[in-house]
Amino acid sequence: MGAKRVIWHVGFERNLRRRGPPSFEVRSEVPLSEEPPRLDYLLLRKLTPEGEALDNRAQTLRHLWPLLPRVSVVEYKSPGHPYRSGQLDRLWGYVHTYFANQRALPRHRADGTLLSSTEGGPEVREREDLCAALVVAARSPGLDADVDAMGLTWEDLDGGYLRVHGGLFTLYVVELDVAGPAEGDDLLHSFGHGAS
Structure with a gap:
């Protein structure tokens, strides 16, 4: 299948080059970044066989965990490598790519019953099962500008936690300089601008 796909792509590329307008340059197999994309963190909610959440006691980011669905793509921007304009697009790209890959997994056995994720089925079946956290x-100002440019809106959940509305997936933002002190968590605060 892989070789056949390459042959089709080569033929289609030749078609574009030969029959497309000369005012366009055609590039193929273009890398999207210098290093392969990878998620900072993927959080998977553990459930009992009945679908109930397991122990939710947390010692850090205490207000975040209850908000998270089955799967969360988490991006951490440290003080040494802070958020830069355009990185929200990259985070959305990660979430959409993860969702698309999950959609491509088999969902049912031959007898029609659902496959579990431990049997090779998807972790995520619906958009509501997946969110992003920044x-x-x-x-x-760069993050605010990116949110505004995408037509998204902020909701303050208090204590350094925010929800961004308007995307195809839920996005939570955690401000460590607010959440750490609000939760009395000096270690968490040290991952922001707090003293360690």
């Missing part, structure tokens, strides 16, 4: 030391 953890930053503090909101920045």
Whole structure:
């Protein structure tokens, strides 16, 4: 299948080059970044066989965990490598790619019953099963501008936790410089601008 797909792509590329307008340059197999994309963290909610959440006691980011669905793509921007304009697009790209890959997994056995994720089925079946979380030391003008440019809106959940509305997936933002002190968590705060 892989070789056949390459042959089709080569033929289609030749068609574009030869029969497309000369005012366009055609590039193929273009890398999207210098290093392969990878998620900072993927959080998978553990469930009992009945679908109930397991122990939710947390010692850090205490207000985040109850908000998270089955699967969460988490991006952490440290003080040394803070959020830069355009990185929200990259985070959305990760979430959409993860969702698309999950959609491509087999969902049913031959007898029609659902496959579980431990049997090779998807972790995520619906958009509501997946969210993004962006953890930053503090909101920045670049992040605010990116949210505004995408037509998204902020909801303050208090204590350094925010929800961004308007995307195809839920996005939570955690400001460590607010959440750490609000939760009395010096270690968490140290991952922002707090003293360690």
